[in-house]
Amino acid sequence: MKESLLDIVCCPVDKSELELEDAERDEGEVVxxxxxxxxxxxxxxxxxxxxxxxxxxxxxxx
Amino acid sequence: MGILExxxxxxxxxxxxxxxxxxxxxxxxxxxxxxxxLEWFDPQPDDRILDVGAGTGFATxxxxxxxxxxxxxxxxxxxxxxxxxxxxxxxxxxYVRGDAERLPFAADAFDKTWSSGSIEYxxxxxxxxxxxxxxxxxxxxxxxxxxxxxxxxxxxxxxDAIMLFYGTEEADEMFDAAGFVDVEHHVQQAKPxxxxxxxxxxxxxxxxxxxxxxxxxxxxxEPVDTAAD
Numbered sequence: 001m002k003e004s005l006l007d008i009v010c011c012p013v014d015k016s017e018l019e020l021e022d023a024e025r026d027e028g029e030v031v032x033x034x035x036x037x038x039x040x041x042x043x044x045x046x047x048x049x050x051x052x053x054x055x056x057x058x059x060x061x062x
Numbered sequence: 063m064g065i066l067e068x069x070x071x072x073x074x075x076x077x078x079x080x081x082x083x084x085x086x087x088x089x090x091x092x093x094x095x096x097x098x099x100l101e102w103f104d105p106q107p108d109d110r111i112l113d114v115g116a117g118t119g120f121a122t123x124x125x126x127x128x129x130x131x132x133x134x135x136x137x138x139x140x141x142x143x144x145x146x147x148x149x150x151x152x153x154x155x156x157y158v159r160g161d162a163e164r165l166p167f168a169a170d171a172f173d174k175t176w177s178s179g180s181i182e183y184x185x186x187x188x189x190x191x192x193x194x195x196x197x198x199x200x201x202x203x204x205x206x207x208x209x210x211x212x213x214x215x216x217x218x219x220x221x222d223a224i225m226l227f228y229g230t231e232e233a234d235e236m237f238d239a240a241g242f243v244d245v246e247h248h249v250q251q252a253k254p255x256x257x258x259x260x261x262x263x264x265x266x267x268x269x270x271x272x273x274x275x276x277x278x279x280x281x282x283x284e285p286v287d288t289a290a291d
Contacts, residue, residue, distance in 0.1 A: 005156060008110075008133075008171040012164040029152055044166075047139075049151055052159045053166030054137060
């Protein structure tokens with residue numbers, strides 16, 4: 001994902017803004033890291049460059 | 063309507079269905095129908111567009127004939143793998159894994175929102191339609207392709223058992239309940255005898271009118287599912 005995606009993504013649960021943490025970058029792309037909700041603190045993983053913003057109760061099995 | 067209460071069951075079912083999906087999909091929704099729907103959707107070059115339930119990227123591919131970038135949301139990374147093969151991982155398609163009923167996008171983030179072949183898997187379609195409205199700018203277009211209610215054979219049994227099919231009246235109810243205006247339905251069919259698709263084009267109200275409470279007042283008979291969003 002591009003870091004600019006942060007402008008439009010939000011927490012799927014409470015719709016608050018997300019902050020990027022522990023980012024690993026490659027040629028301008030975020031390939032690994034966590035998107036952390038500034039309100040509820042839930043951390044959403046960036047997996048192989050794809051942000052996984054499934055709500056926590058759907059994350060494991062989908 | 064066979065609305066699923068249980069999302070886990072929906073996902074399990076989807077895993078099985080995805081194996082045959084590309085086989086049955088062309089019967090319901092082919093390139094010619096996509097072209098027609100794209101004309102109704104009318105994407106402009108500068109539009110920021112979201113494709114909800116983008117899956118293998120069939121619609122995304124059509125959208126990319128109009129715009130340079132498309133945001134593609136899907137639950138399943140297995141479905142996305144095929145899109146990666148078509149468009150690359152870092153190309154014109156911006157992938158996000160997420161749930162249609164709880165979209166991970168800010169309000170008014172998109173000029174237009176598209177969803178084809180996905181609504182039949184949403185346990186609560188009205189909740190998801192409200193989310194489509196929320197993330198689309200006022201005045202923006204939302205287009206949803208779903209399966210028309212089948213009347214015979216295996217599709218009818220599937221419909222009764224597990225999937226959501228709907229006619230234009232139910233579609234009207236759902237889009238009204240979700241707060242859309244200027245709602246139009248087009249029934250599309252690949253050829254006589256094929257399963258038909260309903261393509262709905264609707265608009266997000268211009269003003270920031272609060273229409274989310276409309277559903278409760280308008281469901282006299284056979285209420286649509288309006289569980290909390």
